[in-house]
Amino acid sequence: MAAAELYSKYARVWLPDAAEVWKSAELTKDYTPGDQTLSLQLEDGTKVEHKIDPRTNNLPPLRNPDILVGENDLTALSYLHEPAVLHNLKVRFIDSRLIYTYCGIVLVAINPYERLPIYDAAIINAYSGQNMGDMDPHIFAVAEEAYKQMARDERNQSIIVSGESGAGKTVSAKYAMRYFATVSSSGEANVEERVLASSPIMEALGNAKTTRNDNSSRFGKYIEIGFDTKYCITGANMRTYLLEKSRVVFQAHSERNYHIFYQLCASSHLPEFKAFRLGCADDFHCTNQGQSPVIDGVDDAKEMCNTRRSFSLLGIGESDQMEIYQILSAILHLSNVEVKDQSDDVHLMVFCDLMGVPCEEMAHWLCHRKLKTTTETFVKPVPKINAIYGRDALAKHIYARLFSWIVDSINSALKSTVKQHSFIGVLDIYGFETFDINSFEQFCINYANEKLQQQFNLHVFKLEQEEYMKEEIPWTLIDFYDNQPCINLIEAKLGVLDLLDEECKMPKGSDETWAQKLYNTLLKQNAHFEKPRLSNRAFIIHHFADKVEYQCVGFLEKNKDTVNEEQINVLKKSKFDLLLKLFEDDEKAANSSNKLTSSIGRAGSAKKDTKKTVGLQFRQSLHLLMETLNATTPHYVRCIKPNDHKAPFTLDPVRAVQQLRACGILETIRISAAGFPSRWTYQEFFSRYRVLMKQKDLLPDRKQACKNLLEKLIKDQGKYQFGKNKIFFRAGQVAFLEKLRSDKLRMACVSIQKTIRCWLARKKYLRMRESAITIQKHVRGHQARCYAKFLLQTRAAIIIQRNVRMWSKRKLYQQQRSAAITVQCFWRAHMARKQYHKAIVIQKWVKGWLARQHYKRILAAIILLQSCVRRMRAKRELKKLKVEARSVEHFKKLNIGMENKILQLQHKINEQQKENRELSEKLSVTEKAQTMEIERQSSEIENLRRSEQETRAKAERLPSLLEQLSFLQHELENTRREKEDLEEQTKVYKEQTEQVVDELNTKNNLLKNDVDELNKQIVEQKKNMHKENCFDPEIQTNAENTKQLEQDLTEERSRYQSLLSEHLHLEERHRDLKEQMDLNTTSSKSSLKRTDSNYSSNSSEFSQSLGSTEGEDSSVQTEDETQTAVDLPVLLKLQRRVKELEQEKQSLWQQLDKREEDQQEKAKVVEEQRTSGRAELDLETLKRQELESENKKLKQDLNELRKSLTNENSDLVPPAPGSLPYKVLLEQLNSSTEELEMRKEEVLLLRSHLVRQEALKHKLWLAYEGLKETNRLLEYQMHEQERVHNERYMKLVEEMNKLKDEKEQQQQMLAQSLLLPEDARIEASLKLEITRLTRENLELLEQQEKQDKTIRKLKKQLKLYMKKVEDFEGNHKELSLRSVVSPPGRAVNITRKEKEYQGMLEYKQGDESRLLKNLVIDLKPRGVAVSFTPGLPAYIIFMCVRYADIVNDDQRVSTLLNSTISSIKGVIKRRGNDFEVVSFWLANTCRLMHCLKQYSGDEVFMVHNTAKQNEHCLTNFELSEYQQVFGDLAIQIYRQLIKCMEDILQHLIVSSMLENETIQGVLGSKPTGLRKRSTSFSEEGAVTMEVLLQRLGLFHTTMSQHGMDSDLIKQVVKQQFYIICAVTLNHLLLRKDMCSWGKGLQIRYNVWQLEEWLAERELTDCGAKETLEPLIQAAQLLQIKKKTEADAQAICNMCTGLTTAQIVKVLTLYTPVIEFEERVSPSFITTIKNLLKDRAESSTLMMDAKKIFTVTLPFTPSSVALDTVQIPSSLNLGFLTRI
Helix, strand or coil: CCHHHHCCCCCEEEEEECCCEEEEEEECCCCCCCCCEEEEEECCCCEEEEECCCCCCCCCCECCCHHHCCCCEHHHCCCCCHHHHHHHHHHHHHHCCCCEEEECCEEEEECCCCCCCCCCHHHHHHHCCCCCCCCCCCHHHHHHHHHHHHHHHCCCEEEEEEECCCCCHHHHHHHHHHHHHHHCCCCCCCHHHHHHHHHHHHHHHHEECCCCCCCEECCEEEEEEEECCCCCEEEEEEEEECCCHHHHCCCCCCCCCEHHHHHHHHCCCCHHHHHHCCCCHHHCHHHHCCCCCCCCCCCHHHHHHHHHHHHHHCCCCHHHHHHHHHHHHHHHHHHCCCCCCCCCCHHHHHHHHHHCCCHHHHHHHHHEEEEECCCCEEEEECCHHHHHHHHHHHHHHHHHHHHHHHHHHHHHHHCCCCCCCEEEEEEEEECCCCCCCECHHHHHHHHHHHHHHHHHHHHHHHHHHHHHHHHCCCCCCCCCCCCHHHHHHHHCCCCHHHHHHHHHHCCCCCHHHHHHHHHHHHCCCCCCEECCCCCCCEEEEECCCCEEEEECCCHHHHHHCCCCHHHHHHHHCCCCHHHHHHCHHHHHHHHHHHHHHHHHCCHHHHHHHHCCCHHHHHHHHHHHHHHHHHCCEEEEEEEECCCCCCCCCCCCHHHHHHHHHHCCHHHHHHHHHHCCCEEEEHHHHHHHHHHHCCHHHCCCCHHHHHHHHHHHHCCCHHHEEECCCEEEECCCHHHHHHHHHHHHHHHHHHHHHHHHHHHHHHHHHHHHHHHHHHHHHHHHHHHHHHHHHHHHHHHHHHHHHHHHHHHHHHHHHHHHHHHHHHHHHHHHHHHHHHHCCCHHHHHHHHHHHHHHHHHHHHHHHHHHHHHHHHHHHHHHHHHHHHHHHHHHHHHHHHCHHHHHHHHHHHHHHHHHHHHHHHHHHHHHHHHHHHHHHHHHHHHHHHHHHHHHHHCCCCCCCHHHHHHHHHHHHHHHHHHHHHHHHHHHHHHHHHHHHHHHHHHHHHHHHHHHHHHHHHHHHCCCCCCCHHHHHHCCHHHHHHHHHHHHHHHHHHHHHHHHHHHHHHHHHHHHHHHHHHHHHHHHCHHHCHHHECCCCCCCHHHHHHHHHHHHHHCCCCCCCCCCECCCCCCHHHHHHHHHHHHHHHHHHHHHHHHHHHHHHHHHHHHHHHHHHHHCCCCCHHHHHHHHHHHHHHHHHHHHHHHHHHHHHHCCCCCCCCCCCCCHHHHHHHHHHHHHHHHHHHHHHHHHHHHHHHHHHHCHHHHHHHHHHHHHHHHHHHHHHHHHHHHHHHHHHHHHHHHHHHHHHHHHHHHHHHHHHHHCCHHHHHHHHHHHHHHHHHHHHHHHHHHHHHHHHHHHHHHHHHHHHHHHHHHHHHHHHHHHHCCCCCCHHHHHHHCCCCCCCCCCEECCCCCHHHHHHHHHHCCCHHHHHHHCCCCHHHHHHHHHHHHHHHCCCHHHHHHHHHHHHHHHHHHHHHCCCCHHHHHHHHHHHHHHHHHHHHCCCCHHHHCCCCHHHHHCCCCCCCCHHHHHHHHHHHHHHHHHHHHHHHHHHHHHHHHHHHHCCCCCCCCCCCCCCCCCCCCCCCCCCCCCHHHHHHHHHHHHHHHHHCCCCHHHHHHHHHHHHHHHHHHHHHHHHCCHHHCCHHHHHHHHHHHHHHHHHHHHCCCCCCCHHHHCHHHHHHHHHHHCCCCCHHHHHHHHHHCCCCCHHHHHHHHHHCCCCCCCCCCCCHHHHHHHHHHHCCCCCCCCCCCCCCCCCCCCCCCCCCCCCHHHCCCCHHHCCCCCEEC
């Protein structure tokens, strides 16, 4: 392609610039070959002339089209050169605020100097499992690619993170390790936490503040994270390189020492650190040199806590930690040691004290050195400066040894017992460095970067070669920069390092002599070595990135790393254990060298030779690192520091270009540009450039069509190559094709515009012509009408003139005639009066008579009018009275409840009177019985007197008998007096009751009259009642309160379900750990067993129901396992719950005292009747013994029940007060207590009868006791009756007071209303009456509900008592008759009255395992769902429960239900990934729960049953607690169903909702670069929207076939659509290529398809559509106009379902796919932020895809009758028998 075609007018190029590196310019005229200059115009309008070098003719680099700017991968750019790379990074970093960009295989990470919300767990989950090119560039994408390749290729991986200080290397490496720890769950506990815990320790000991970075790593590290065969983390190992030891003793201005020293000083106030005698950081020489002891935003004391916590997590004990801190404190004190004449240095003493060495000896060797010769040894003092150097060398040596020991300890802690299968290494190493003064450290760092750059170049070249060979295209060797000569210069024989080591061995070697050797050896032999012009103590090396000048000063000393051996020997004599461990390696090396030299005889020289120099050690470790990296698949992360001021999102072009050159990015670009950088698949190329084809060029073979098109467009075939699957283009060819495509589209647009403008002009002309004709027509018509009107007006004027003239003449004539007649009249009258005078009198009388007649007629008319008005008013008043009469009747009907209530009260009063009469009769009968008893007693006394006379000989007994007799007589008189008092009290009470009743009757009559009066006032407000109800604020308030209560209920249910899910998760984890423990310790299984509790009936059911959740899922019988100990918080919660339960229990006991007294009275009566016929002593003795045994048993059960409820150490959580289990337990406790009281009474009566029959001589005494007991009973009955009457009286008084209050209120309202207008008065009275009636109705409803509940409970208790009484009587009849007779209660229960099935299945004891194995464990849901009744397993299990209920076997019920729960849990655990299985058992679990409710006998559920179904209700057991257990199990299965469904949909959602192009031709495609992304073109096997809809339809069909409740299906569908919305939106927020106008249209179309799917299945009301709202708003945001402030306001009003972060992210990622779209300007995004800054919302970016909505399980009755259920033979349930 000729340059003239590319460098034409309006083409844009890059010009070099000193400040901005590159500037953009535009050609103002075409370039022709031979021109010496280019006419350009800069972006600011300045015109320049760019000179072209005539020798090279190199033109300035071209700019890429705007559509390619901002791409994720730099290799996708058509023009690959330095300005294009820099501009692309600048646009992404500053405009789009994206810090990550791909450059081929390299991830470029720019430090934003700001915290970004892109590292959350939701982001990790979004990147997990995704292809690297599918998502936006991210460190997580690189980590996922490494993890995936390790699992797929079974090859070790490595991530190489490099960059200069402050670029963010450490943070990037930390995030990579966090990703591995999150996505891989380890087999060992806390392995991930321990791996991550190593980072804070290494940062504290190896990181420091520098002028470029506040947390700069001053060492290199390579961390190998090990994985097992399941690719779970097993451990880690760390290698460190070149710790900057000089920082321990020296820091430049504004820099700090290592963080650990400042953390120690900040924590010096702690008690454990008092012994170290530390102070602030300014007190120590090694921490105050930089004069910057504090880092903004960093709390050193808090960081110290994190460091100590990390040490503990890694298993380094507190004692070891204190030893580490002790050594570090000693180094701090050593830095303050001064060399002076006096020897009493405080810091030296503290140092020696902390190190445990003698102070004098250490002080001596700090100022002296030992010199050895062949014959003798000398001790020589050293100069002060050398002593200071020796002190610093000792401090550096100790710190380096401590650092190495801590690294070894961390490796030991991270070492795993599990064998490592593979590993991923993370290399965090320093980047290329160049300073004003470069020393030995910079030399080693740049040497390492040379080696890494060589490995990087070879790897990039290898990938390029593999790509070309894979596509089978011819390729030539790509020339790339080989830095092997530079590496040879450093590490080869007689290289820099070799000469340095040789010079270090010289006795008098120095930096100057070493520099001269370098000049003499390398200056002429190697082109990469230079000598500075003005220095003889420096040298220059040409590195791959830049030339670096190194100062030779200090090289030898740093390479030797010498320390006074005598000082080390002093430290080795210490008693400090950790200090001795630090120098163990020296001891081992010395011993080995001594052995070696003893055999040779050259001890001194051999010992020196064995010590390795720093350069040699670094070279060996570097070679080992390169071997490791070469054996792995590398992944590269290059960190860029954008500026030196740490300003957020600010890019300095000069600094950026320096780092791009240094890190090899531009070399990667150059290698790619040298080959074929642009690569398109044939399908992508065809879809993008089909606009350049004609219709005849379109062929079925896309590959051939692309070849034909390229041969026509690009004549030079060397500019492209055809591969097997891709087309490869040279640099610039894609831009040329884009130019052709843009021109073609522009011409097409011009043609379309021409046609449309022609059509619009013609349409406008025709419309104007038609309008002109219409106007002409109307104007001409108007003119004609005006002329006609003129003619008519002329004719009318003539006629008017004629008539007016005639009228005026006629009027004049009539006036003249009238005047003449008047004159004649008056004249003739005058003449007549003169002639006739008496006519005047006649006229007077006639006028008087006429006046009187006129008055009479007026008076009669007035009277008639008054009569009519009064009649009208009377009729109106009559009508009003009739209306009032009718309304009163209606109001009476409305208030019939009040009359009924009054009648009920009257009826109660009558009943009380009747009871009083009955009591009086009973009293009379009692008196007669007493008189008879007194007579009998008197006869007995007479008999005793006779016997006394006959037995005078026994005189000793006579006084005692007389005393007894007198005492009895006295007691009898007292009893008579008490009886008389009771009779008087009864009479008084009767009179008082009658008076109260009379008063109440009179008051009721008065109230009735008041009500009638009030009824008359509210007649006219009947019609407005409904309107007032609608606008009543109280009703609205009630509605709001109801809504708030519903919301609170939903939140509470959500919290409960989340806690339930957490509990179940912990339960499963506990079960798995227990299984592993059982497998490891098989021999100890027997010790873990425990026996079943001996709870009775319902308490055992409850304990087993709770314990069943801890059982094995696969077993069908309850297993007795030791429950794990409860955590302390759980134990505290249990204690609180037990205390609350005790308080509730006490309150309920107080409430039940009244009922117990009544029942005790009835029990006594029953006992008296039952024991009256027992005359034989043997039978009574036998019954007494049996009752005592039963009493003991009941006491034992009661004590155990109370103990189970109050035991604080129990692992079982007691039921909450108010819950169903609590109520059931309370009722059982009450029934047991009542039964115990009954037994006590029976025992007392039996004992009294035994005593009476055994001792007949005490009969009188016993008779007296019986009489006394009878009197007490009567007294108790009287008191009870009095109490009941008092209560009723108080109730009546309260009602009367209420009525009084209401009456007063009504009177007040009436008085107030009389002052109001008539309408307001009627309205107020009506409101008052409505309120009163509503309140009364509510009270009556509450009373009715309470009575219904009480009746149901009493009926159940009565059935239970009757059953027990019948069983008891039957047993005693059997004993008395000595015959075998079955109890009548049992005979009734098993009698079959009809020859019909009763909805029960009989099974034998122990058949539960067979039943559940065939019905649950081995059942195939598919066959059952298709062939049989939905919910069949649930019906069969419930029919078995009914049988166990009928036979009254609580053990069977609990065993069957608990085994069912365990079996279902086992199936869900084993086959939880099968949607069909989980759906099947969710439906059956819900159905079984509904059956337990439907047939519980509760009227709330019985109203939905048929009469036949009500006959099948449970009779003996209350299973409400199992309803709650099955509800919890259903919630657990529901959550597993959602998880299973989410796993199935996860890989379908993104492909169908985002990537698949349902509307063909809407979306364009752009170059993707080296990273392959998922395409949106239709291919074989591609996931389309139809596939997703089919899967949703399959889910819905499966749930419907399984008989799942419709409400539950709606909740599942709502959850499905939420998952679709969350996953789609999250990927949209992480994929820049998906944020375009066409993609928004595609998403809206896909959402419409989902809504249609809902409408087809009548699920539009399930709330699923609302869950898609955020996705719909995101799609609208992509399509809406985004320019003006009005557009910003519209976006804010529209996107209510999106957070501010999501809106800004979508706008930032918005990328035009075609040329006619525009990017969103940064100012518009700023406007959006300002408008949304006050919005209160979450700051999270991602939607929570793991969120599960609260599930509700509404009661759904079944229409299936249990007697119609058939058991298929295929279920193998022949051992069950239908009854």
